[in-house]
Amino acid sequence: MNSLDAAESALTTLDALERAGLTHPAQRAALDRVTASFRVRVTPEMAGLAAQGVRAQFAPDIRELTILPEELADPIGDASHAPVPGLTHRYADRAILHVTKACEVYCRFCFRRETVGEAGQLAEAEFAAVLDYLAATPAVREVIFTGGDPLVLSARRLGAMLDRLEALGTLEVVRFHTRVPVVAPDRVSAGLVAALDRALPVWMVIHVNHPDEITPAAAEALRRLNRAGVPLLSQTVLLRGVNADADTLEALFRKLIRHRVKPYYLHHPDLAKGTGHFRVTLAEGQRVMAALRGRLSGIAQPLYVLDIPGGHGKVPVGPAYLRREGDHWVVTDPQGREHLYRDL
Numbered sequence: 647m648n649s650l651d652a653a654e655s656a657l658t659t660l661d662a663l664e665r666a667g668l669t670h671p672a673q674r675a676a677l678d679r680v681t682a683s684f685r686v687r688v689t690p691e692m693a694g695l696a697a698q699g700v701r702a703q704f705a706p707d708i709r710e711l712t713i714l715p716e717e718l719a720d721p722i723g724d725a726s727h728a729p730v731p732g733l734t735h736r737y738a739d740r741a742i743l744h745v746t747k748a749c750e751v752y753c754r755f756c757f758r759r760e761t762v763g764e765a766g767q768l769a770e771a772e773f774a775a776v777l778d779y780l781a782a783t784p785a786v787r788e789v790i791f792t793g794g795d796p797l798v799l800s801a802r803r804l805g806a807m808l809d810r811l812e813a814l815g816t817l818e819v820v821r822f823h824t825r826v827p828v829v830a831p832d833r834v835s836a837g838l839v840a841a842l843d844r845a846l847p848v849w850m851v852i853h854v855n856h857p858d859e860i861t862p863a864a865a866e867a868l869r870r871l872n873r874a875g876v877p878l879l880s881q882t883v884l885l886r887g888v889n890a891d892a893d894t895l896e897a898l899f900r901k902l903i904r905h906r907v908k909p910y911y912l913h914h915p916d917l918a919k920g921t922g923h924f925r926v927t928l929a930e931g932q933r934v935m936a937a938l939r940g941r942l943s944g945i946a947q948p949l950y951v952l953d954i955p956g957g958h959g960k961v962p963v964g965p966a967y968l969r970r971e972g973d974h975w976v977v978t979d980p981q982g983r984e985h986l987y988r989d990l
């Protein structure tokens with residue numbers, strides 16, 4: 647199936663989801679209200695997977711109608727760091743470029759669910775303003791393409807944008823954050839791979855949450871990117887009902903390194919509106935990470951991080967293996983045993 651066929655057969659209505667068994671007709675009235683505020687889209691690759699941990703990510707749920715007091719429209723504070731439309735500049739050396747609001751799938755837990763879901767791309771005049779800002783701000787060494795999903799843009803458009811960013815002469819690396827190689831692997835075409843293969847290094851961070859998402863077609867897409875010299879990292883959101891247990895995450899991270907993808911971030915779920923049913927506690931996340939420490943090779947260990955609500959940045963959140971007691975440290979080993987350590 648080519649990408650056009652895949653796009654044509656993506657499930658975008660409740661009728662289509664019901665036929666695919668992803669939603670139940672008895673919940674139709676409530677789900678109409680859910681999808682009025684965050685649209686539906688599931689690619690055939692994902693709709694064809696039976697694992698509940700995959701289906702729960704894309705099937706609308708009436709619990710999305712429950713908005714908790716702590717939930718925010720912009721949980722990681724993108725808007726408070728936007729010097730020009732389409733750009734988030736939170737850290738001195740890097741900036742996030744929002745090139746589209748569209749995605750190949752709409753994940754029900756999305757931290758940008760208040761802004762993604764519309765058609766359209768960053769306008770030419772907006773991109774020109776971004777280039778002007780970057781030219782005047784040479785401290786920015788890295789631009790991160792995000793969205794929505796930046797790989798829904800054509801290879802030609804992405805290549806043209808990369809040419810102009812490369813011509814600035816100030817960037818050391820460009821990064822893409824995308825779900826496409828997993829959810830719509832046919833989009834990783836020869837043309838796209840050629841557009842990414844350039845002197846300016848292009849890195850890719852692939853959003854993947856469950857081991858079954860790495861289908862044979864996804865594995866082939868990862869291989870094409872790998873052969874083109876694109877370093878591959880992953881980011882995973884820790885989600886109740888999807889992957890919030892050590893067995894599922896161990897299977898995912900092992901599968902990723904088998905396909906030459908370095909697990910990079912495990913995100914604590916953000917406080918996005920209507921996503922409380924997906925959230926776990928920080929203590930649960932730390933317990934899962936502690937269990938993985940003893941079970942997985944270092945190259946398969948991601949960093950467990952929290953985006954501090956309000957746009958205050960991302961920090962590792964443990965678990966901690968070191969604490970101070972008087973004139974010495976207490977170090978906890980992967981099996982949970984404690985040891986004394988003295989430094990100078």
Ligand code: SF4
Nearest residue numbers: 749752753756794825
């Ligand atoms: S692909 Fe990314 S941006 Fe798009 S809905 Fe999923 S989490 Fe949100």
